[in-house]
Amino acid sequence: MELTRRKILAIGSGTLALAGLPGLPAFANPAQEAIALLTGGAEIGEGGVTLTLPEMAADGGTVPLEVSAPGAVSIAIFAERNPEPGVVTFTFGPLSGSRSVSTRIRLAETQEVTALATMEDGSFQMAKAHVDVTVGGCG
Amino acid sequence: MTMNRRMFLGTTAAASAVLSAPSVLADGHAKPRVVVIGGGAGGATAARYIAKDSEGAIDVTLIEPSKAYYTCFFSNLYLGGFKDIEDIGHSYGGLAATGVNVIHDWAVGVDRDTKTVTLAGGDTVAYDKLILSPGIDFVEGAVEGWDISAQNAMPHAFKAGSQTELLKAQLMAMPEGGTFAMVAPPNPYRCPPGPYERVSMVAHYLKANNPTAKILIADPKPSFSKQGLFEEGWNTYYAGMIDRIGPDFGGANVSVDPAAMTLSIDGEVTNVDVCNVIPAMKAGRIAELAGVTDGNWAPVNAADMSTKADPDVYVLGDSAQQGDMPKSGFSANSQAKVCANAVRGALTGSRVFPAKFANTCWSLIATDDGVKVGATYEATDEKIAKVDGFVSTTGESAEIRKATYEESEGWYTGITSDMFGNAV
Amino acid sequence: MRLACLSLSVAASVLCTTVAADTFGDPVAGEVVFANCKACHKVGPEAGNGIGPHLNGLFGRAAAGLEGFRYSRSLQRAGSNGLEWHADTLDAFLEDPRGYASGTRMSFRGLKDQEERLDVIAYLRGFSADPANFPEADPTATATDHDIDPEILAIEGDAEYGEYLSSECTTCHRADGGDDGIPSIVLWPEQDFKIALQAYKNEQRSHPVMQMIARRLNDEEIAALAAYFGSLEN
Amino acid sequence: MATELKTRVKVPSSASAGEVVTIKAMITHPMENGRRKDSEGNTIPRSIINRLVVDFNGQNVIDVALEPSVSRNPYFQFDAVVPESGEFKFTWYDDEGSVHETARPVTVT
Numbered sequence: 044m045e046l047t048r049r050k051i052l053a054i055g056s057g058t059l060a061l062a063g064l065p066g067l068p069a070f071a072n073p074a075q076e077a078i079a080l081l082t083g084g085a086e087i088g089e090g091g092v093t094l095t096l097p098e099m100a101a102d103g104g105t106v107p108l109e110v111s112a113p114g115a116v117s118i119a120i121f122a123e124r125n126p127e128p129g130v131v132t133f134t135f136g137p138l139s140g141s142r143s144v145s146t147r148i149r150l151a152e153t154q155e156v157t158a159l160a161t162m163e164d165g166s167f168q169m170a171k172a173h174v175d176v177t178v179g180g181c182g
Numbered sequence: 183m184t185m186n187r188r189m190f191l192g193t194t195a196a197a198s199a200v201l202s203a204p205s206v207l208a209d210g211h212a213k214p215r216v217v218v219i220g221g222g223a224g225g226a227t228a229a230r231y232i233a234k235d236s237e238g239a240i241d242v243t244l245i246e247p248s249k250a251y252y253t254c255f256f257s258n259l260y261l262g263g264f265k266d267i268e269d270i271g272h273s274y275g276g277l278a279a280t281g282v283n284v285i286h287d288w289a290v291g292v293d294r295d296t297k298t299v300t301l302a303g304g305d306t307v308a309y310d311k312l313i314l315s316p317g318i319d320f321v322e323g324a325v326e327g328w329d330i331s332a333q334n335a336m337p338h339a340f341k342a343g344s345q346t347e348l349l350k351a352q353l354m355a356m357p358e359g360g361t362f363a364m365v366a367p368p369n370p371y372r373c374p375p376g377p378y379e380r381v382s383m384v385a386h387y388l389k390a391n392n393p394t395a396k397i398l399i400a401d402p403k404p405s406f407s408k409q410g411l412f413e414e415g416w417n418t419y420y421a422g423m424i425d426r427i428g429p430d431f432g433g434a435n436v437s438v439d440p441a442a443m444t445l446s447i448d449g450e451v452t453n454v455d456v457c458n459v460i461p462a463m464k465a466g467r468i469a470e471l472a473g474v475t476d477g478n479w480a481p482v483n484a485a486d487m488s489t490k491a492d493p494d495v496y497v498l499g500d501s502a503q504q505g506d507m508p509k510s511g512f513s514a515n516s517q518a519k520v521c522a523n524a525v526r527g528a529l530t531g532s533r534v535f536p537a538k539f540a541n542t543c544w545s546l547i548a549t550d551d552g553v554k555v556g557a558t559y560e561a562t563d564e565k566i567a568k569v570d571g572f573v574s575t576t577g578e579s580a581e582i583r584k585a586t587y588e589e590s591e592g593w594y595t596g597i598t599s600d601m602f603g604n605a606v
Numbered sequence: 607m608r609l610a611c612l613s614l615s616v617a618a619s620v621l622c623t624t625v626a627a628d629t630f631g632d633p634v635a636g637e638v639v640f641a642n643c644k645a646c647h648k649v650g651p652e653a654g655n656g657i658g659p660h661l662n663g664l665f666g667r668a669a670a671g672l673e674g675f676r677y678s679r680s681l682q683r684a685g686s687n688g689l690e691w692h693a694d695t696l697d698a699f700l701e702d703p704r705g706y707a708s709g710t711r712m713s714f715r716g717l718k719d720q721e722e723r724l725d726v727i728a729y730l731r732g733f734s735a736d737p738a739n740f741p742e743a744d745p746t747a748t749a750t751d752h753d754i755d756p757e758i759l760a761i762e763g764d765a766e767y768g769e770y771l772s773s774e775c776t777t778c779h780r781a782d783g784g785d786d787g788i789p790s791i792v793l794w795p796e797q798d799f800k801i802a803l804q805a806y807k808n809e810q811r812s813h814p815v816m817q818m819i820a821r822r823l824n825d826e827e828i829a830a831l832a833a834y835f836g837s838l839e840n
Numbered sequence: 841m842a843t844e845l846k847t848r849v850k851v852p853s854s855a856s857a858g859e860v861v862t863i864k865a866m867i868t869h870p871m872e873n874g875r876r877k878d879s880e881g882n883t884i885p886r887s888i889i890n891r892l893v894v895d896f897n898g899q900n901v902i903d904v905a906l907e908p909s910v911s912r913n914p915y916f917q918f919d920a921v922v923p924e925s926g927e928f929k930f931t932w933y934d935d936e937g938s939v940h941e942t943a944r945p946v947t948v949t
Contacts, residue, residue, distance in 0.1 A: 105405045105911040122909055126875055130909040133918075136900025140860035140919030144902070147404070147911040149873075231773065410912065414870065422846075430864055430915055431850055512777060519773040535770045538822070540777070542815055556815055558822055569822055572814040575876070577884050589778075589815075592787025596778040604782065 074123035078159055081119065082167050087159070091168030092118070094158040103150045103176040111143035112160035112168060118144070119161075124154035150176050213241045214529035217299055217309035219289045219468055221246030223253075224315030224498030224514035226277060226601040231522035233281045234603075239530050243283040243307055245299065246274065251602075252342035254373065255511045256594055259546055261339075261350050262383030263390075270342065276603030292472035294492055311525050314474070315498040315514065316466025317341065318372050321478065324462035325365055326437035335440035336457040339380075340372060352456045353387060359394040360455035363445045365436055366401040367460045370479075372500045372509045374407035375555070377460055379545040382412065385420040386548055398454070399426040400447050402434035407508075408545060408555055414576045415547035465501035479503035484561035485537050486524035487517050496521050505565025506557075513541045515597055520561075537561035544590030550580070552587030631721065636729025639722045642714070649733040657798045658712060664691050665734035669707075676793050678783060680709025696727050704785065713789030754804045759797055761829040768834025771827055774819070781838075792838050799832035845869055849930055851944040855922040863901075865892065866915040867932050867940060873908035889914050891933040896946075897926035922946055 095109040112118050120130040133144050153176045160168045218229040233242040251272045259265040274284045291300035298306045339349040366377045388395045416424050427433040432448020445454050464478035474480045474489040480497040481490040482504050489495045499514030507513040520537040527534035542556030557571030646658035653660040659675040669685035670677035699706045700723045702716045717723045783792040805811040806820035850864040874886025892904040901920040925948040932940040
């Protein structure tokens with residue numbers, strides 16, 4: 044657990060020690076790199092995570108996000124086209140009442156947002172959502 | 183490639199030729215008649231430009247109940263003590279001098295079949311083209327416990343004048359360490375940064391006169407115009423004084439009791455000393471009476487501001503549902519000039535040029551600390567669409583902020599002389 | 607430009623000492639101060655009128671005294687009332703231009719630092735006749751400070767279209783030429799107007815509102831505006 | 841800056857034993873992402889809230905690692921189990937090393 048957490052923090056601060064991960068394919072974007080680093084290249088399932096974002100956001104500065112992954116020990120959020128792909132990571136404690144969280148994130152531009160859940164058995168699940176970021180009005 | 187002059191004239195001449203036949207005038211009068219309802223940033227500008235540019239070829243009548251017009255823009259600066267109430271008051275003498283027939287009365291009805299406007303005084307006024315610029319009214323029942331009869335206990339002050347003076351008087355009468363509450367409106371509404379500039383100005387006043395007082399904002403919106411700039415300023419100048427409760431913490435679940443002077447946010451009741459309730463807004467009532475609204479606002483065509491409901495009725499400013507422009511005095515003034523050019527062209531065959539719109543909103547956060555946001559717009563088939571824009575940034579130097587404030591003062595003088603002409 | 611003026615006068619702050627008005631300033635230092643003025647005012651052998659009148663032979667000239675330059679009514683009035691430019695009157699005018707001549711179109715907030723005023727007056731003194739107390743000054747007039755295609759500047763504007771377009775300007779810039787936080791733009795020579803707007807459009811001049819407005823004006827529209835504003839009656 | 845942060849939490853004041861309650865927590869903070877420039881062109885240094893820990897009577901509810909892509913005024917809504925009467929503790933950590941704590945009691949009825 045502690046190891047995972049430290050790993051996540053390391054990714055977030057942009058220190059991508061990719062050289063230490065031989066055998067990983069070339070990645071289309073830094074978010075994929077970060078995800079691969081977190082999973083160690085393990086297979087990622089789909090269907091276990093519900094990720095809800097608006098299809099269109101008038102203000103990329105505050106985009107509401109809701110994520111839910113029953114049975115997850117942690118959930119990490121990635122935005123592939125942000126300057127730093129790591130957005131936020133939730134680690135659930137013993138008194139967590141559900142594996143659901145709502146927050147607000149920044150999106151630099153129109154892009155895909157990914158939620159990656161680490162499950163109790165060590166497997167991974169993920170979900171993606173596409174958000175169109177339009178230009179705001181009077182500020 | 184650059185177009186030469188002849189090519190350029192050729193294209194515009196062709197464009198205007200299509201519109202050169204004056205629209206059909208009702209029988210029995212020599213000159214085309216334009217009636218404008220509402221003498222604010224939209225209406226006064228439209229009336230003045232049509233009268234000025236048509237040089238007597240069009241009869242222009244402006245119907246406006248107030249003899250003195252107080253601008254909503256800069257009214258927050260009066261609350262903050264930066265302006266006197268006289269500084270934001272204007273007469274209609276300059277418009278009359280430009281040849282506009284100014285009638286001080288309420289328009290209470292529009293008959294689009296006979297093309298007449300009925301006045302509260304009983305008269306009717308006939309038009310060939312009607313321009314409505316009535317500003318805003320409030321959606322009934324928008325804030326539980328508040329209706330227009332409560333505006334003396336809990337002023338909105340979102341129509342400038344006596345309401346603004348009342349709010350200022352209440353602010354000055356606040357007990358030491360009291361609470362100034364604001365119920366902020368949901369989108370869309372007049373002047374997106376307005377409530378937050380108001381909070382800044384109230385805080386400026388309180389910091390000097392009642393430094394232990396608090397400001398409580400209940401806000402149904404998750405974010406607001408120039409939020410980063412305002413929050414930066416609030417933290418710098420008014421740290422600890424301002425508390426904004428957004429929808430996450432019940433800012434959209436609000437009720438007030440004007441008799442008890444309480445504000446309830448998500449069931450939690452707070453005693454307040456001043457309560458500035460700014461309810462949800464809709465188009466001014468005459469737009470609804472004229473039958474040109476759809477829902478709360480009046481949909482218009484971007485090219486000339488004519489309504490979707492009637493090509494001879496135009497709606498300007500806050501009441502219009504036009505697309506991307508914010509509801510602001512600058513926007514209304516910009517729309518009015520496009521409309522004036524189109525109306526004059528339709529009535530006299532004068533040249534009609536392509537619609538160009540712009541808006542800039544300045545806000546004052548503290549002494550010599552002004553910020554601005556602006557954009558340019560164009561007419562598309564669907565709406566007025568944003569082309570380009572800019573916004574002040576956080577962390578700007580004091581010199582830039584001071585220049586921005588001085589610029590806003592210059593703009594105020596500019597737009598008010600553009601609206602009203604120079605009074606004689 | 608305006609911001610440059612502003613920051614200079616703010617940075618200079620109020621260091622006014624008791625320098626007597628008849629003390630001579632330093633013309634070399636004055637040339638540096640004059641950098642704030644030369645967008646509008648020219649001096650030297652090639653100098654002509656621009657946005658502002660040229661300043662050759664300024665000393666002893668009546669206010670609004672140059673043929674061929676359209677001065678504000680305020681300065682015309684001052685001139686007909688007998689105002690002449692000398693070190694003392696220039697000192698007072700430059701300290702607070704709009705306070706001294708309330709209707710001036712000179713969009714400059716003034717030099718609050720007396721030393722700067724004396725320096726720039728000393729510099730200007732070198733371009734007037736009978737420079738008894740000063741050595742002959744070098745010519746300083748700059749030929750061009752822009753790289754705008756002469757063909758673009760040669761476009762003749764459609765003043766009627768310019769009048770329509772001008773309505774966007776007059777939301778902020780007063781049509782009567784008044785100047786109060788926002789510079790006056792009426793009665794500029796057409797070329798100067800075109801150069802200024804092109805410079806905003808190309809982001810060579812920095813002001814976010816003006817850059818935004820200029821960016822969507824094409825060359826014909828800029829020429830149209832220049833033609834209109836140049837044609838206004840005072 | 842560090843002294844002026846305002847936190848806000850919403851927690852029911854009472855619950856039944858073992859009930860799952862919804863909690864909202866917010867802190868006013870600009871979340872400066874370290875990429876913006878000031879008027880002189882200097883980069884404004886990164887300064888964010890980087891962690892939120894929520895405990896109840898010493899047991900963890902949620903531990904959040906924040907990056908600059910979290911919106912200013914970070915806000916989270918999540919669920920917690922209330923096994924007994926006690927106190928929720930919210931601890932926010934910022935880049936400058938300051939810690940901002942709020943506590944909110946809950947009575948089990």
